[in-house]
Amino acid sequence: MESTELNWRLLAKRQWPLALSLTGIAIAETGSINTALGWWQVPGVLVICVIAVLAPRRPFDAALALAFAIVCVALYMRFLGVAFEPHFFFSGANVSITGAAMATIAVLVREVPQWRAVSGTVLVVAAMVAAEVLGWPVVAPVEYREYGPDTTSYLFGASILLVLAVGSGLYFRARDNERASQLAASVAAAQNAERMALARELHDVVAHYVTAIVVHAQAGQMNREVDVLPSIAASGTEALTAMRRLVGTMRDGTSSGPAASSSLVDDVRTLASDSGLPVHLSVDLQDAVPQELARSVLRLVQESLTNTQKHADAVSSVDVALSSGDGSLRLFVADDGVASDVPVGGSGGYGLVGMRERVELLGGTFSAGRREPTGWTVRAELPLA
Template sequence: MLPRPEHVTCTDVESTIRGWRALARRQWPLALALALLVFIELSTYYEMVPNIWWQVPGTLLLGGVAVVAPRQPFDAALVGAATVLFSSVLLHVVDSPIPLAFAGWLTPSETGAVMAMMAYVIRQAPKGRAVAGSAALLLAIAASYLLRHKAPIDYEEGYTAPPTPLYDLLQADLLALALAVGAGLYFRGRDTERRRSLAAAVTAAQQAERMALARELHDVVAHHVTGMVVHAQAAKLVATRDPAAADRSLDLIANSGTEALSAMRRLVGTLRQAERTNGAPGAAGEATTDLGADLRRVAEQSAAVGPPVRLVLQLPEHPRPEVARSVLRVVQESLTNARKHAHGATAVTVEVTPVAGALRVSITDDGQGTRHDRGEPVGGSGGFGLVGMRERVELLDGRFSAGPGPDGGWTVHAELPLREGES
C-alpha cells in the first residue's frame, strides 16, 4: 500500500536574517548621506518655504527604497519612480515649492536616492529590466518638471533670484544621469570580471585536487599490486615443494587485494566529497537506498541558496535502484537549472507520484526564464542538463518533456516505469 503524500516546505530564515544584516553593513554610508541631506534641506529652508514639511514623507520613503534597492533593484526602481510621481502630485496639490533642485525638480536628497537606484538596477538587473527600470526613473524625473515648481528665494531684501534657465537644468540632469549610468556600468563590468576570475580559480583548484588524488590513487594501487605480483610469483615457485608456503602467499595476495580495494574506496570517496563541497550548491552526490531522504536533502540544499522548494512525495516502497537514481538526478538537475535560469522565482514545486505502473516526476517554477524560453538545452551541475535528463529517462523506457508552463515559469515532466520492460 502506498503511503500518503508527504508535503515538505524548505525555507532558510537564518539566511534571510543574515542577508538583511549584510545589507545594513553595506548600505549604512548611503543611508547616513541621504539622512544628512534631508536634515540640511529642512534646517536651511524651513523658514523660507511654506509647506516644506509636505516633502518629508516622499523624501524619506524614496531614501528607504534606495537603501534596500540592492535586494530587488528592478522592483526598487519601479517603487522609486512611483514615489517620485506621487510625491510630485502631493506637492502640486498643496502648492509646496522646491527650495533647491538638482535633477528635474527633485531635491538633492531625492536626486541622490534616484541616482543610487539607477546605478543599482543597471549593475544588477538583466539588461531588459535595467533599461525598463532606468526608463521609469527618467519618466518620473520628467514628470517632476510638470508637477513641481521652484521657490523664489529672496537672497537680499528686494532681490529675487531669476528662474533657472532650462538649459542649465538639462545640464544638471545629464550630469546626474551620466554619473549614475556610468557607475552602474562600471560595477556591472567589474562584477562580471570577478565572477569569471572566481570561476576560473575554483575550476583550477578542483582540477589540481583531482590530479593530486589521482596520483595518490595510482601510488596506492601500484604499491599493493606490486606486492600481489611478488607474492604470486613466490607462490608459483614453491607450490610444488612447499604447499603450505604457497597457501600463505595466497593469503597475503588476498589481504593485499582487500587493502587495495579499501584504499581505492577511501580515495574515491574523498574525491566525491570534494566534488560535493566544491561543486554546484545542492549537488546530490552519491545516492542512498532511501529515495525520500535523498529528495529531501536535495530540496533543502537547493532552498538554502535559491527559492523555497515544496515537495509532494508519494513513493512506492522499493523502486528499482536505477529508477530511484534517475528520479534523484532529474530533480537535482531541474532544481539547479531553476536556480540558475528562473529569474524572480518565488517557489519551486517538486511532485513525485506513482501513476499507471510508472513513477511520475514533475518540477515546476514560477520564474522568468532566460535560455529556457528559447528551448536550448541547458546544462546543470556536471553538464547533465535537459539533453542528459532526456537521454537517461528514455534509456529506462520512460517519457520526458520540458518547456514553458501554461501559467509561466518552466516545467519538467518525466515518467519512469516501475518494472523493467514496462513503458
C-alpha cells in the first residue's frame, strides 16, 4: 500500500484547518440530538473525522477505513433505531461525515494513482449511499409520512459536493506536479552550475600545474644539465593539493580552490614568479578588492599565464596590469609570443570559455584576441560592488 511518508509535524501544519472545521461542525451538530440513544452517533462521527484528518499519510487505506467506518456507524444507528442528527441528505450521514468524505476524496485524487483514486472514490460514495439506505426506515415514517423527499434537489446537491471534492483534488494535484517540475528544474540548474564551477576549477587550477609539469619536463629533455625535478615535484604537489580541494568540495560542499590572501598583489606576484615566464607586473589599485573578486582575478591571471605557456613560443615579455577606479577593477594581460603549432599538452578549447563565464557571472566584460605583430591580449573589467 502506498504511503506519502508525511511526518506528523507536516501533517499537523497541513491538516489543522480541516481538523478545526470538522470539530466545530461535530460540536454544533450535538445541539440537534434529542434522545439519549442519539448520542451514540458522536463516537462514530469522531472516528470518521479523525480518519479524514489523517488521510494524507496513507490515502487509499484511509478511504477504505472511512468507507468501513461510515457503514459500521450507520449499521449500529439502524440497530438502535435512531437517525443521524441532523441528517444532511434523505436520512443518512450528517454534515461532519459528509465533509470528512469530501476531504478524503480530495486527498485520494491528489495523492494516489488514477485507478486507486477512482476505486477509493467509488467506495466512499457507496458507503454514503449505504448510510442513506440504512437510515431510511428510521427517518421516513417520521419525516416523510405525507410528502416524499425532493429527490432531484438532493441528488443535484450531492453531485455538486462530489464535483467540488474531485475538482479540489485535481487542482492540488496539478499544483503539486507544477511545483515538482519547478523543483526538478531548479535542482538541474543548480547541478549544472556546480558542474560548470568544478569544470572551471579543474581547468584553471589543476590544468595550470599539469601544464607547468609538462613545460619543465620538456625543458629537461632539451637540456639535460638543467635540474627540473624540484620544479616538477612542486607542481605535482600543488596539483594533488588542488585535486584534494575539489574532492572535498564534491563531498561536503565547501568552497573549492584556495581563497585569496589579504594581498591580491602578493598573490599575483607569486603566480607570476611560479609560472617561469618573464612577467612585468603593474598595479594601480585604489580601492579595496573583495575576497571573492580577488579569487576570480587570480584565476583569470593564472589561466592567462597558463595559456601563454601552452600556446606561445619565444616569449620575451608578459605584461600583467591591475588597476581600479570608478567602481571597477580592470585586468590586462598581454604577451609577445609566437603561436605554437602544437600546444603543450594539447588544447581542450575551454580556457577562454571558462574565463568569459567567470567574468560574466560577476557582471563584468571580457575580451581576448591576437595582438600585432605577435602575441595575445586578455582584457577583463569587473565591478567592485
